Amino acid sequence: MSDIAYLNGEFLPLEQARVPALDRGFIFGDGVYEVIPAYSRHPFRLPEHLRRLQRSLDAIRLANPMADAEWARLIHDLIGRHAVEDQSIYLQVTRGVAKRDHAFPKGAAPTVFMMSSPLVTPSREQVERGASAVTAVDFRWLRCDIKVTSLLANCLLRQQAADAGADEVVLFRDGQLTEGSSSNVFAVAKDTLLAPPKNHLVLPGITYDVVLELAASTKMPVEVRAIAEDEVRRADELWLTSSSKEVLAITRLDGRPVGTGKPGKWFRTLHHAFQEFKRTVMRRAA
Ligand SMILES: Cc1ncc(COP(=O)(O)O)c(C=O)c1O
Numbered sequence: 657m658s659d660i661a662y663l664n665g666e667f668l669p670l671e672q673a674r675v676p677a678l679d680r681g682f683i684f685g686d687g688v689y690e691v692i693p694a695y696s697r698h699p700f701r702l703p704e705h706l707r708r709l710q711r712s713l714d715a716i717r718l719a720n721p722m723a724d725a726e727w728a729r730l731i732h733d734l735i736g737r738h739a740v741e742d743q744s745i746y747l748q749v750t751r752g753v754a755k756r757d758h759a760f761p762k763g764a765a766p767t768v769f770m771m772s773s774p775l776v777t778p779s780r781e782q783v784e785r786g787a788s789a790v791t792a793v794d795f796r797w798l799r800c801d802i803k804v805t806s807l808l809a810n811c812l813l814r815q816q817a818a819d820a821g822a823d824e825v826v827l828f829r830d831g832q833l834t835e836g837s838s839s840n841v842f843a844v845a846k847d848t849l850l851a852p853p854k855n856h857l858v859l860p861g862i863t864y865d866v867v868l869e870l871a872a873s874t875k876m877p878v879e880v881r882a883i884a885e886d887e888v889r890r891a892d893e894l895w896l897t898s899s900s901k902e903v904l905a906i907t908r909l910d911g912r913p914v915g916t917g918k919p920g921k922w923f924r925t926l927h928h929a930f931q932e933f934k935r936t937v938m939r940r941a942a
Contacts, residue, residue: 660737662730662770667737670771679767681750684758685806687767688712689748692731693775693899695934696741698941699731700899701862708803708860709747715802718751721766734772742775744900748805778904783927786907786919787823787896791885792816794827794834794857801856810837824896826888826909829857833883836896840864841906844893844922848877863897870929876922893920903930 658669680686690712692705699705706724713720722730727747735743747770754761796809814837817825824836833852835841840861843850849871854860871878888894892915894906903926905919919927 659771659773660734661772662734662768664765664768667734673769673771675750675767675769676753678753678756679750680752680754680761680764681748681767681805683756684751685804685808686716687748687750687805688716688718688803689746689805690803691899692745692747694735694743694745694772695775695938696942697735697743698938699728699735699745700934700937701866702728702731704862704865708862709749711860712803713749715799716751716804717760718749718766721749721768730770734770738772740774742777743772744775746771746773750805775900777900777902783904784919786905786914787901788821788908789824789826789836789894789896789906790817790820790822790910791888792825792827794829796827798856800834800858801854801860803859813837822908824906826894826906828885828888831885833885833888834858835861836898839896839898839901841888842867842895842897843883843888843891844895844920845887845891847922848879849922850883850887850891851878851880852883853880861897861899863899863902866930866933867895867897867903867926870926870933874925874929876925891915893923895923895926903927 658671660667661670661673663673690705690709693700706727750767752764752766754764792813813825826841827834835858894914895903897903905923907914907917
């Protein structure tokens with residue numbers, strides 16, 4: 657049985673979902689997206705994801721095609737059409753179909769697309785082993801805070817990691833840590849969590865916020881500030897966060913062990929807190 661997707665007002669089998677070649681998402685990458693994890697069929701931090709969607713739409717000057725209540729209804733409807741309990745909801749909005757011209761078209765209806773796939777979070781074994789990463793220069797544009805569908809730079813950077821047999825890339829711009837190709841990156845040094853500030857150089861991750869909240873609740877000292885490349889290379893621990901990876905230790909960087917080469921004690925505390933937090937939120941939603 658095929659997965660059900662949503663396209664411009666109708667639910668249909670994913671492989672039947674078609675958009676015209678002149679869709680500006682296809683031609684220019686002119687669109688924004690969100691990825692929302694759902695645990696036991698409950699979307700996690702949905703208001704925050706919808707707020708970020710609105711922020712992305714505002715940044716690219718595209719009107720939101722739906723009110724939040726309608727987004728929520730459609731997302732729940734999509735989740736209900738899939739068999740698995742834990743899902744990853746992908747949604748994107750593009751500037752629609754128009755004759756190819758860089759300037760915005762007048763009167764084009766936005767294209768709205770959603771699909772759901774099984775949410776695959778790291779296995780217990782992956783959590784115990786941690787991830788490997790390589791470093792690279794961040795050559796993306798200067799609006800990495802907008803969740804745009806034009807992800808070619810991120811794809812090229814992730815492929816650099818894949819070519820080196822690594823899971824993720826850790827990026828530096830002008831000698832300072834930014835993030836990964838599809839994750840935020842944190843360092844731990846002297847028992848303090850170091851987080852790059854949310855500015856135009858990084859995506860404001862929903863999981864990033866959860867991790868900072870959990871660090872505060874576990875009394876872990878936190879510094880949100882620019883982090884120099886050598887601080888990353890000398891860090892006791894490195895973590896990556898995203899909606900699908902949750903919080904995962906980076907245990908090898910450029911082929912060398914990070915700290916002891918095993919997920920560190922602060923990672924264990926935060927990972928545990930994250931799992932507990934998820935359970936509490938889902939119990940409340942049930
Ligand atoms: C570039 C980038 N940074 C950070 C993140 C993490 O964001 P979130 O925690 O909202 O999934 C992502 C998620 O895909 C991303 O693509």
